[in-house]
Amino acid sequence: MLQKSDVVHQYLRPKKAFPNVWCPGCGIGIVMGCLVRAIDTLQLNRDDVCLVSGIGCSSRMPAYLDFNTLHTTHGRALAFATGVKLAKPHMKVIVITGDGDALAIGGNHFIHSARRNIDITTIVINNMIYGMTGGQFSPTTPADSYATTSPYGNKENNFDIPKLAMGAGATYVARGTVYHVNQLDELIEQAIAKRGFSVVEAFSNCHTYYGRLNRAGDAVKMIEDMKKNVIPLKAAAKLPPEKLEGKMLTGVFLDLEKPEYCDRYQELIDSLKGK
Amino acid sequence: MAEVRLLQGNEAVVEGALIGGLTFFAGYPITPSTEVAEGLARRLPKVGGKFIQMEDEIASMAAIIGASCAGAKTMTATSGPGFSLMQENLGYAYIAEVPCVVVNVQRGGPSTGLPTKVSQADTMQARWGTHGDYVAIAVAPQSVEETIRLTVRAMNLAEDYRTPVILLLDEVLGHMREKVVMPDPGAIKIIDRVKPTVPANWYKPFEITPSFKSPMAAFGEGYRFHVTGLTHNEEGFPISDPKRTFDKLNKLHNKIMRYVDEICEIETDGMADAHVAVVAYGSVARAAKQAVMMARHRRMKVGQVRPITIWPTNEKKYHEIFGSKSLEVIIVAELNQGQYVTEIERVAPKHVKVVSLARFDSELITPDQILEKIKEVR
Numbered sequence: 001m002l003q004k005s006d007v008v009h010q011y012l013r014p015k016k017a018f019p020n021v022w023c024p025g026c027g028i029g030i031v032m033g034c035l036v037r038a039i040d041t042l043q044l045n046r047d048d049v050c051l052v053s054g055i056g057c058s059s060r061m062p063a064y065l066d067f068n069t070l071h072t073t074h075g076r077a078l079a080f081a082t083g084v085k086l087a088k089p090h091m092k093v094i095v096i097t098g099d100g101d102a103l104a105i106g107g108n109h110f111i112h113s114a115r116r117n118i119d120i121t122t123i124v125i126n127n128m129i130y131g132m133t134g135g136q137f138s139p140t141t142p143a144d145s146y147a148t149t150s151p152y153g154n155k156e157n158n159f160d161i162p163k164l165a166m167g168a169g170a171t172y173v174a175r176g177t178v179y180h181v182n183q184l185d186e187l188i189e190q191a192i193a194k195r196g197f198s199v200v201e202a203f204s205n206c207h208t209y210y211g212r213l214n215r216a217g218d219a220v221k222m223i224e225d226m227k228k229n230v231i232p233l234k235a236a237a238k239l240p241p242e243k244l245e246g247k248m249l250t251g252v253f254l255d256l257e258k259p260e261y262c263d264r265y266q267e268l269i270d271s272l273k274g275k
Numbered sequence: 276m277a278e279v280r281l282l283q284g285n286e287a288v289v290e291g292a293l294i295g296g297l298t299f300f301a302g303y304p305i306t307p308s309t310e311v312a313e314g315l316a317r318r319l320p321k322v323g324g325k326f327i328q329m330e331d332e333i334a335s336m337a338a339i340i341g342a343s344c345a346g347a348k349t350m351t352a353t354s355g356p357g358f359s360l361m362q363e364n365l366g367y368a369y370i371a372e373v374p375c376v377v378v379n380v381q382r383g384g385p386s387t388g389l390p391t392k393v394s395q396a397d398t399m400q401a402r403w404g405t406h407g408d409y410v411a412i413a414v415a416p417q418s419v420e421e422t423i424r425l426t427v428r429a430m431n432l433a434e435d436y437r438t439p440v441i442l443l444l445d446e447v448l449g450h451m452r453e454k455v456v457m458p459d460p461g462a463i464k465i466i467d468r469v470k471p472t473v474p475a476n477w478y479k480p481f482e483i484t485p486s487f488k489s490p491m492a493a494f495g496e497g498y499r500f501h502v503t504g505l506t507h508n509e510e511g512f513p514i515s516d517p518k519r520t521f522d523k524l525n526k527l528h529n530k531i532m533r534y535v536d537e538i539c540e541i542e543t544d545g546m547a548d549a550h551v552a553v554v555a556y557g558s559v560a561r562a563a564k565q566a567v568m569m570a571r572h573r574r575m576k577v578g579q580v581r582p583i584t585i586w587p588t589n590e591k592k593y594h595e596i597f598g599s600k601s602l603e604v605i606i607v608a609e610l611n612q613g614q615y616v617t618e619i620e621r622v623a624p625k626h627v628k629v630v631s632l633a634r635f636d637s638e639l640i641t642p643d644q645i646l647e648k649i650k651e652v653r
Contacts, residue, residue, distance in 0.1 A: 017501070017512050047497050052341070063501055063512060068494035070344060071503035072337065073367050079334035083341025083349070086325045087299055088495040091345070109337075112330040265325060272321045 011036045011046070017063045023131075025219025027178035027204030028058050031125050034181060034202070035094070036065065038189035049092045052081040054106060056098040057132045057206075058125040075105030078113045081120050089262040092192060093119070099126040100138040103159050107139070114168035114197045118261040121191045121198045124161055127206035135209030146213040161201040162253040171196030173254040177203040179226035180250065187252065196260050203248065278457040284448040285352075287419045287455065288378055289314030291426025292350055294458065296465055298324040299347035301338035303331050303357060306390040307446045308380035311352035332357035336364035339375045343368075344502055346493030348430060348467075352378035355397055356387060358404070365439055366405030367504040369527065372481065372491070374433035374468055376426075378442045380449040383637050392637035393446040395557055395610040401441045402586045408524055410531040412538060413441035413586040417560040419453040424463065425583070431466035432538060436530055437491055443585065445610065447558045447639060471498060479509040483522055487530035531587060539589035541596065542581040545571070548601050549578030551649050554619055555608040556582045559640050563608055566645030576601070577649055585615065593622035604652045608632040608640050628652070 012018075022028050039049060049067040053059035055074035062069035068091070072080045077095045085093045102110050102124045113120060129147055130136040137147035137154045140161065144153040165173045172194040176184035184202060191198035205211065205222035216222055226248075233251035236244055282290065288311045292300070300319060302312040312328065319326045325342075329335040332353055339349035353361060358379045368375055381397045383389030401413040414429055416422040422444065429440040471478045471490040480500040482489040492498035501511040506523055508514045514523075531538065545567065546552060555563035560581045570577040580596055597605065605623055607616035613631040620629045632648045634640045 013501075016510055047499060048495060050345075050494050063503065066499055068499050069501045070341065070494075071501070071505070072340075073363055073504055076333060076337040076364065079329065079337030080341035080344075082327065082329070082334070083299065083301060083338035083343070083347075084345045084494060085341075086327060086338070087342035087345035087347040088493075091495045108330050109334055112334075265320070269320045269323055 007040050008033050008036045011040070011065055013064060013066050020064055021060050022057060023208045025205070025207060026057070027127065027223065028061065028125055030178040030181060031058070031123065031184070031202045031204060032061050032064065034184040034188050035096070035123065037185045038192055041185070041189055042192060044092055048090060049094065050081070050084050051094050051096060052077045052084065053096040054101040055132070056101045056130070058096055058098040059101055061096045075101050076109065077101065078106060078109040078120065078122065082113060082118055085118055085120055085262060086265070089266065093121070094192065095120055095122045097122060097124055099124060099128060099140040100130045103139040103161070103164070111164070111168040114165055114170040114199070116261045117169055117171055117197045117258050119195055119197070121194070121200070123188060123200050123202055125202045125204050126161060127204045127210060129206050129210040131206045131209055135213055145210070147209070148213070161199070165199040166254050169197070170199050170254065171256055171258045172198035174199070174252045175201040175203065175248070175250045177226040177230060177248070177250060178205065179223050180230070183250070190252070190255070194255070196258055277459060280455050280457055281452055282419050282455045283310065283450055283452045284419050284422050284444055285310035285380065285450070286314055287422035288352065288426050288442070288444070289318060290457070291423040292430070293318060293322065294423065294463055295427040295430035296348050296467070297350055297430065299339060299342040299349045300324070300351065301327045301329050301335040301342070301349070302351045302353065303329055303335050305332070305354045305357045307382055307449045308352045308354045308378060310449070311378055311380070332360035333364060336361040336377070340364060340368050340371070340373045343373045343375050344494050346496065348434070350376040350378065350430070352380065354380050354382045355384045358397060358400060362404040366407055366409070368439040369405065369409040370407070370504055370506070371502050372437040372489070373439070374437050374491070375439050376429045376433055376442055377439055378444065380444045380446060382446050389637050391446065393558065393610060393639055394635070394637070395445055395559065396614070396635065397443065398585065398609070398611060398614040401443055409527050411441060411586045412436070412438060412531065412584065413443050414583060415443045415556045415585050416448065416583070417557055417581065419448070419451065420455045422448065423455065423458065427463050427465070431464070434466045434468040436534070437468065437488065438531065443557070445557050475499070480511050481507060481523070482509045483526050487526050487533060535587055535589045536592070538584055539587065539592060540583035541589065541592055542583060543596055544579040546578035546580065546596055547599065548576055549599070550576045550601055550603050551653055552578045552580050552597065552602060552605045553608060553645060553649070554580045554582070554605060554615070556585055556615070559608050559610060562640050562642045563645055565642035566649065569642060569646050570649050575649060575653060588618055588622060590622050594624070597623050597627060602627050605629045606632050606645070606648050606652060608645055610640065611635055
C-alpha cells in the first residue's frame with residue numbers, strides 16, 4: 001500500500017518547478033498534500049484538473065503540481081478560473097488562494113463567483129497575514145494583532161471566511177486546519193466533489209511573520225495551538241457561548257444543492273438549438 | 276447576391292466576431308461599447324458559444340485569458356475607463372502569450388470624461404497602457420463595413436501571433452449606422468492557433484523557435500502545462516536569470532516585429548507627387564479623404580495616408596511612403612492633443628515638416644478644418 005507521502009510524490013513536478021518558495025515549517029505544503037490526496041481519492045483524471053491561483057505564498061502551489069496550472073495576477077484567480085470553467089465545463093477547476101489574495105484585492109471576484117454558483121472549488125489558505133510581501137496585515141488578521149503595517153496593533157475588523165462565503169451564495173463551505181490533516185483531506189475532497197461553488201478555509205501558520213510579530217511561537221508551537229483552539233462545529237452546538245470565546249470552529253458549515261451556473265448556461269444553449 | 280444590411284459599428288463587431296469564430300465573450304457594460312456585449316449575449320449561445328457579464332473589467336479580461344488557455348477564441352469590449360482597468364491583465368496576456376481581442380470603443384477622457392462623445396485619446400494607452408516591455412498590435416477601422424473585416428483580422432492576428440490584439444474604434448464609428456455589404460461566408464480567411472503535434476511530455480508551451488512563434492495547447496486536452504505572469508522559461512516555469520529573461524522578452528518583441536510587413540496595413544492615396552500628406556485613422560480618415568478630394572479640385576498636390584494597423588509602426592514602410600522628394604509637410608489629424616503625431620514625427624524624413632491638427636473638444640474633425648490646415652501649411 002502506498003504511504004501518504006508517496007501519493008503526493010506521484011503528482012509533483014520535481015524536475016521542473018522545485019525547489020519551492022515556502023519557509024521551512026510552513027503549513028501551505030500540508031494543504032498541498034491534502035489537495036493531492038483528495039484528488040487521488042476521487043480518482044480524477046489529471047488532464048481534467050485545472051489549478052488556478054493568484055499571487056502570494058500559497059498561490060505558488062500550482063506550479064509544483066502536474067495538472068493544467070494557471071498562476072495569474074493578484075486577486076484575480078477566480079476570474080481567470082471562471083473563463084477556464086466556462087470554456088471547458090467538464091474540467092475540475094480548483095482555485096488555490098491566500099487570505100489577502102482572495103478577500104482583499106480579490107474580494108469582489110470571491111463574492112460574485114459564489115453568487116453565480118459556478119462549479120469551482122476555492123481553497124483559501126488563511127495564515128492571517130501577507131507572507132510573500134513581508135508581513136502586512138490582511139482582511140483576516142485579528143483586531144489588535146501586529147503586522148508590519150499595523151505596528152500599533154490592527155485597528156480593523158477581520159472577515160469570517162465561512163460566513164462571507166455563505167452570505168454570498170456558495171453551496172459548500174467548510175473550515176479545517178493544517179493540524180487536522182485527515183479532516184482537511186476529507187473537506188477538500190467533499191468540496192471538489194460538490195457541483196457548485198465550494199469554499200474550504202484551510203487555516204495555516206505563518207510563523208515567519210504572523211508568529212514572530214505576535215510572539216505566537218515557531219511552526220510547531222503555532223500548529224499545536226490550532227489543536228488547542230479548535231472546536232468542531234458539532235461539539236460547539238452543545239456548548240454555551242462563553243465556552244466558544246476565542247475558539248475557532250471547524251467542519252462543514254454548509255452543504256446544499258443549488259442549480260449550477262455552467263449547467264444553467266448549457267440548458268440555455270440547448271434550448272436555443274434549432275431556433 | 277450579397278446580403279446588404281444597415282448596421283452600426285458595434286453591431287459590426289458582433290458580426291465580425293461570429294464570422295471569426297468567437298466562442299467566448301466576457302465583459303462589463305460601459306458606454307459607448309455596450310451594443311457589442313448586448314449583441315453577443317443574444318447571439319453567442321445560439322451558436323454554442325458562451326457570454327458572461329463579469330463583475331468588472333478586471334474580471335472580464337481575466338476570464339477571457341482563462342477561456343483562451345482552455346482553447347476558446349475570446350473577446351471583451353470596453354471603453355476608456357474600462358480599458359484602463361484591463362491593463363494589468365492585458366500585460367499578463369502579453370507575457371503569457373495568450374490570444375484574445377480587446378475592443379475599445381473610445382470616448383472622451385481622462386477618467387469618466389465624455390461617455391457619449393467621440394475621441395481617439397486612447398491611442399497611446401493602446402500602445403503603452405500596461406507596465407513592462409512588450410509590443411502591442413492595434414487596428415483601427417474607418418467604416419462599419421471595415422469594422423467587420425478588421426474584427427476578423429484582429430482575431431486572426433491574435434491567434435497567429437499568440438498575443439492580445441486591440442480593436443480600436445471610436446464613439447462615432449461604434450454608434451454610426453451605415454450600409455454594409457455582408458461578406459460571403461467563406462470569403463474571409465480564418466486563422467486558428469497552431470496546436471502542438473509533439474507528445475505531451477515533450478511539449479514546451481513557450482518554446483523559442485526560429486520563427487519566434489510557438490504552438491499553443493489547450494487545458495483539458497492532455498498537455499498539462501504551466502502558465503504564469505512571472506518571467507518564465509520555455510516550459511513556463513518562473514526564472515530570473517539574465518540570459519533567459521533576455522530570451523523571453525526578446526521573443527515577445529521579435530514574434531511581432533519580425534512580421535511587421537504582414538501585420539501592418541497602411542493605405543495611401545495620391546502620395547506619388549504629393550507636397551502635403553494628411554495622416555488620419557478611424558473616423559477622422561473619412562474627413563481626411565474628403566478634404567484631400569476638395570484640395571485636389573483646387574489643384575493642390577495633397578495625398579492621404581491611412582494607418583489601418585496603428586501599432587506596431589512599420590518604419591521601413593513609412594520611410595518609403597514619406598520618402599518622395601516632393602513631400603514637404605505631413606499633417607496628422609486626430610481627436611486628441613497630438614498622440615499619433617509624435618509617432619509620425621519619429622518616422623518622417625528630417626526635411627519634412629510634421630504638423631498636428633488636434634481636436635479634443637468632443638466633436639469630429641471636419642473636412643473643411645483639414646482643408647484649412649492644408650491651405651495654411653502649403
